[in-house]
Amino acid sequence: MTAPSAQYTHGHHESVLRSHSWRTAQNSCAYLLSSLAPDMHILDVGCGPGTITADLARLVPQGHVTGIEHGAPDVLQQARAAAVAQGVTNITYALGDVLALDFPDAAFDVVHAHQVLQHVADPVRALREMARVAKPGGIVAVRDTDFAAMTWHPDDAGISLWRETHRQVARANGGEPDAGRRLLSWALEAGLAREQITASASTWCYSTPEEVAWWSSTWSQRVLSSEFASGALQHGFVTQEALDGMSQGWKAWGSQPDAWFAVLHGEILCKV
Template identity: 40%
Template sequence: MTTQHTPYAIGHAPSHTKHHEWRTAANSAPHLLPHLPKALSSNPNLKLLDIGCGPGTISASLAQHLLPSGHVLATDIADDVLERAKEHAISQGLSVPQNISFQKESVYELSFPDNEFDIVHAHQVLCHLDDPVAAVKEMLRVCKPGGLISLRESDMHMWCFWPELPSLLKFHELMVNVMLANGGQDKGGRKLVSWIMEAGVDRKDIEAGFGTWCYSEPGDRKAWGEAMIERLRTGQMRQRGIEVGLTTEEDIEEMVKGWREWMERGDATLGIVNGEVIVKKAAS
């Protein structure tokens, strides 16, 4: 009998995925990039599975690193976001399906055979799942023995704002509580090693660390702030927050004003800490 899991409640509306387009392999998979040259030297036709690709900006930049013969298969659960990811890949000069292809998949029930991919990558996926360990087990299943699994997850309690505007602190509290109300994980970054070991991986096969995002340059502040305002105006966070009594229309307007002030402040910064792991699947 198939286990029923909580769906990806946040969805793929532009209000949620807009700021995801800022992400690249360089700023969102820096722990994986140093491993690619060695992997390609031993297998130029390397196959990389990208789970939960969203708008595909990380997928496309990973595909650039695998040229000319490597291949990225980017997956997500929604047709519309996969189409946007495909359009982005083409805009970056990648050949579809030679360099990169796209497929609708659930991380809980991947349609691929065992030991299929040299590298399995997922970025900010486990935090949205009610059973991250089951997802890791499925990633392990489709990864080749000796292959790599690359994961990166934000830890929602390791965000730091300046200035510490009360409205933005209230926004952060709302974001955490909506994540939990949706069945997600608010401490994914610090739990990665634990989840992976629970999935059956020996600690010696896990390389763990933490990386950061920093939104401080004017363009980065604008991209992040506008995306958060759009979430508050039209996104699932607004709808869900009001629905379960976590916020009010008045609070939301206060948060919108806070993000506008933050974007305009020359000294404004936002730092986010992400847990990062590279897992080497044991040889069979």
């Protein structure tokens, strides 16, 4: 059976990778960390520039972590170089597709995906594949953002338009931007047992002047230069003038002394 496809909404512009490289195991998969043991073998799906992946490898020094990314060899090369620079040796990077994982059944103690299922055309199939390659008694761990639940202050019309446009583009690309609230439902549809699933939520919150400046800077660039921008224009959702307004909105928000932004994530921890 041919796997359904979806286009990655963000792409791999420098501003996107700069944002993704901020992520660590501590700020992006804290819900999983207490379940790890030093000798585990972990699959990190959608590893991107590999900052979470390398952190996980450090937490399983007698084990091994495999990071896979779909269709982005340059990003994987960046991840490999970072691992070498950091002296992390128990790690392997490869191209891979969560809808058709190129691993045997029961290959990993933990199968992890951070902000991946929102970009997948068939998240239920993805979860079935993740469960297939997890060992009996192993863990499938997924965390995904929920764009509709993002909240910020002060209000800004440019940021509000960005969020609604992002949701339009993501769905036109075949994904689901409000994935966080749906993870439990998708896991049940994938056949995972309810009594073996822990569902939770956590946030990123940008509130200090340094955090606000960084967050607003990355997004003011992303709305103009990433695949989101070209997708929004190609689908006819907005004009270039509107994109410029979104960028200015991010800059204006970031200049406010009371600027605050919260990103809600849904999480599921599933025993297989």
